Amino acid sequence: MAKGRKNSLYPGISDELSALMRTGWADTERHDLRPDEQAPHASRRRAALSARFPGERLVVPAGSLRIRSNDSHYPFRAYTGYVHLTGDQARDGALVLEPRADGGHDAHCYQLPRDSRDSDEFWTGMTSELWMGRRRSLAESELVFGLPCRDIRTIAEDLRDTGVPTRLVRGHSAELDAALATDEERDAEFEEAVSALRLVKDAWEIGEMRRAVDATVRGFTDVVRELSQAVATSERWIEGTFFRRARVEGNDVGYGSICAAGEHATIMHWTDNDGPVRPGELLLLDAGVETRTLYTADVTRTLPVSGTFTPLQRKVYDAVYEAQEAGMATVKPGARFRDFHEAAQRSMTARLVDWGFIEGPAERAYELSLQRRFTMAGTGHMLGLDVHDCAMARNEEYVDGILEPGMVLTVEPGLYFQPDDLTVPEEWRGIGVRIEDDLLVTADGHENLSAGLPRSADEVEAWMREFAG
Secondary structure, eight states, X not given: OEEOOTTOSSOEEOHHHHHHHTSOOOXXXXXXXXXXXXXXXXXXXHHHHHHHSTTXXXXXXXXXXXXXXXXXXXXXXXXXXXXXXXXXXXXXOEEEEEEOTTSSEEEEEEEOOOOOTTSTHHHHSTTSHHHHOOOOOHHHHHHHHSSOEEEGGGHHHHHTXXXXXXXXXXXXXXXXXXXXXXXXXXXXXXXXHHHHTTSSOOHHHHHXXXXXXXXXXXXXXXXXXXXXXXXXXXXXXXXXXXXXXXXXXXXXXXXXXXXXXXXXXXXXXXXXXXXOOOTTSEEEEEEOEEOTTSOBOOEEEEEETTXXXXXXXXXXXHHHHHHHHHHHTTOSTTSBTHHHHHHHHHHHHHHHHHTTSSOSXXXXXXXXXXXXXXXXXXXXXXXXXXXXXXXXXXXXXXXXXXXXXXXXXXXXXXXXXXXXXXXXXXXXXXXXXXXXXXXXXXXXXXXXXXXXSOOSHHHHHHHXXXXXX
């Protein structure tokens, strides 16, 4: 008899049980699948990547499961570059672009095949299909993604010591990291290119971004409708309310939702979401729905829990709104990526000087970055398959680059007065305000994809009167 798993309630696997488990299974191969609508777009992306690295093998892994605790895994999310180039979201895959002698590349998608019923592993393995759900067969994946598919278990041997110059996106497959003797500097250059490939979205991607933002708008409205429940419980009600919308209409939230009430609004990445929600204070909600194709929105609104801003809260809110208006006005083709950040920061610097919180004149204060005590972060980032999309792209192509039609970015200025900051009057302490929208660069300017949510103080108050229960 085979030995049972450690700590298993069962003593082992008898020959009779093994034989029983290997028989009587129906053929579930699917012949009704249709090509994924993203397939032709992914093919064009691979062609663009191929053109940048002629004569070299290119390897982009999907990633694998990670242990959360004991035999429990974190939910799997494939490496963004792999998803962008294939449309596939399955674990343990890899895209290989094999150079052709006559130029260009042949693309192959290595995947984990279905479990064979001829082995006990299909029902005893904790990551097997019987435990975690049916996988596509290689033939099914070929049909869906329009790529020849091979067994991932042969990839290391297939690619080992063939003399072909190879580049690998490292850090997503321990097996490939160990098996392929690639140059780390050249691999880093390759990862930069994979990231930069997402800077300009194609028409299909823009449609997914619209879906993500539209669902996010509905999620914010859900929160306003249920705000009284949050007052009766905690920030976690807000988190759960938005999460429900994200799971029903999409795949998940695109990042950990920030549901920050009261002084928690001054914490840039507050994700504990376990504090009280009190009338008279502000609620900063930073959240985004991720579509089933993994494109995410990223929107922030700061709301008066009672439905009406106090005079001081409105003063801070209006300053942030003014800064966002200044930043958004610069977003257009030909502008520098940095322009919206600088415009918003200059606007907030001027207000902080007017209020006497930093020493002027405003231009000098800006040159010295004195405003950062109260603004802390940058004013935006690229957005797409990742909430901070294209993060590995070279500075020359991203933060020092020029805006083009098809780019999607956030503009999100904020002012944060920490509860223990003795440089500001006591009544200012604990106030945090951020306003964030998702902008698509168009041929003649930009489109605010998240314009379905109110932005000005008056609009926010009117919206809350309409929907709050």
